[in-house]
Amino acid sequence: GSTGKYCLGADGYQIVGAAYDDSNTSSYWAGVSGTSFVAPQISGAIAVLAEAFPNHTPAELTDRLLASADNTFFSHDAAVTFGNGVSHGYDDEFGHGILDIYAALNPITTSAYTRIYTGKSTEVGEEYQLGNSKLLTSNSLGDSLQRGLIGEVGYTYDDLGGGFKYDMSYHVDLVPSKEPLINLSSELTSLSNPLIFSENLSSPHKIDTSITVGTSSLPVQSFFNSNIDSSINQSDYQIPYLGFGEGGIGVGATYQLPNSRLLLGATAPVKVDTGQTIGSRKTIVSSLEYGDPSVQSVTLMAGLSEDKDNLLGSTGANAFSLSGAKATTTFTALKGQKQLLDNFSLIGMATLANTNMSSPNNSFVDSANDVKSSSVALMANMRNLTDDDQLSLFVNQPNRVDDGSMVIKISSLADSNRNISQTIKHIDLESSSRQLNYGLSYRKDLNEDLAFSVKHMMTNNLNHRQDSNTLHSSYIGMNYKDVKFGFVTNSADSSLETELSYAITL
Incomplete structure (x- = not known):
């Protein structure tokens, strides 16, 4: 219903756990289905995202989970627009869809490009596409810049402000x-x-x-x-x-x-x-x-x-x-x-x-x-x-x-x-x-x-x-x-x- 815009689900079918079966005294495991088994998965996903994106607030971690959920198996009743124009459709019954932690850990963009910032803030200053930022070194400089930047870590950002590490030698x-x-x-x-x-x-x-x-x-x-x-x-x-x-x-x-x-x-x-x-x-x-x-x-x-x-x-x-x-x-x-x-x-x-x-x-x-x-x-x-x-x-x-x-x-x-x-x-x-x-x-x-x-x-x-x-x-x-x-x-x-x-x- 009305909560669909801030809800998502996960795979809660036949979750195996410790249980007592009074009809079979030798069985101490059971596969059970239900939405109550989804909550620990969501909590675990939040913990993983918090480690991967230490600069995210709790609200931003929530947005990342919702914006990356798999919503391909139903028609959309409406959409939520997150930061920088990232839009994600939801349904009144299924919410934003099924949790996709792999997608949440990867860049979320509207254009398939991530950006880098040359200033001291992501809110002001110049921003550039990562793939178009290059340093073309001449014969005189040889491989010196490429070797000198190997191991130096830079950060590129998606449309939800997530920072992703990369090697700075990529630019040379x-x-x-x-x-x-x-x-x-x-x-x-x-x-x-x-x-x-x-x-x-x-x-x-x-x-x-x-x-x-x-x-x-x-x-x-x-x-x-x-x-x-x-x-x-x-x-x-x-x-x-x-x-x-x-x-x-x-x-x-x-x-x-x-x-x-x-x-x-x-x-x-x-x-x-x-x-x-x-x-x-x-x-x-x-x-x-x-x-x-x-x-x-x-x-x-x-x-x-x-x-x-x-x-x-x-x-x-x-x-x-x-x-x-x-x-x-x-x-x-x-x-x-x-x-x-x-x-x-x-x-x-x-x-x-x-x-x-x-x-x-x-x-x-x-x-x-x-x-x-x-x-x-x-x-x-x-x-x-x-x-x-x-x-x-x-x-x-x-x-x-x-x-x-x-x-x-x-x-x-x-x-x-x-x-x-x-x-x-x-x-x-x-x-x-x-x-x-x-x-x-x-x-x-x-x-x-x-x-x-x-x-x-x-x-x-x-x-x-x-x-x-x-x-x-x-x-x-x-x-x-x-x-x-x-x-x-x-x-x-x-x-x-x-x-x-x-x-x-x-």
Whole structure:
């Protein structure tokens, strides 16, 4: 009747208990049915829920039992709406249905999503869906954040305020692995390039100035592109705070000195008429290039960059958003080039950086402090081993965080007043291992019309993770007059890529 909205039942059929049967003196057990046997089950369920949800009041425990009862076997006369829009139908005869303790111990929601709170209360502040709150870590950070959060307990809440434990490492996703792959089209195109190359970086003008749009600053471009050998592509070794194509409008100047030159440059994002912003980074960079690039040279570069909403390429979403954060990086880079004898060239390159990130808006991420990162590369090239051929080797370590920490807020279970306390956890950002890439290539020009090349690359500890497999990528290509053919294999996905091209000269 009228009590149906706050009643429920349980399985009270044939409950076995101790009993005396005067017709059978050897029997001391009996199966009896009746609603009076349901009350202990309900009381026991309340005790179990009280242990599972220590922040619930008695009234909230009652609501959880009623809202989770099995009401599928009868038509509903009306419904009761509990917290956050949770509605549960009942019947005047059966009430809310049969007790379902398993359902009561699981999240009760209207949308199948649970929520987390970045503030100090579940009543005020920002709330986010658990499944959409992610921290996407870049190659530079590797698996450090994921390892650092293993074992840290977070709480997610259903629509009745029930808190459920989960491991905070759930929020960390590694950005899809960027295995150093061989670009088939690029390799085939390079078969048409001459084997002999030299570059003169000197200018007849003492001072040169330039304005750029959509590219990195002038010193950065020169650092990666000014090579003693054109067969070595240093743009493959870019680092997250100096990537190409992320500058807005830039100004630069080159000042020619005796046997050296000084380069200065700055970039900043700029908004165009369409409302689109070109560039995402502010930079101030200077470099000094000393020596004769055709024989030997040394370049020292230093500067400062500022990125928004990311830390060394790592980004976040919802409760782990990095929106509003500014990452300021001071860095130095060194490059040395040496021509040995007539046919052997050597290039070495290293970078060091220190990054600090301010607090994002409404996020479990608080800040990042003294994040020190580095990268190193060594490249060698030998020509004319057997006339008209070339052998190249390289080894490099992509940018890796060696020290520093990220500050994460860890929230406790909300109390009965919906208040949340937070503790601060400093996560060590050093990865479990060190990624190393190795490569070897060989090209032979048999005559003016026919040439072939081979290349093999190997990667250990991809993304600076100790549990990564060793990956291989191989290439074979041939050029005969205007016809080029080649294929590449990749161990990461066991793929085989082939390409055939034909050029017509008009």
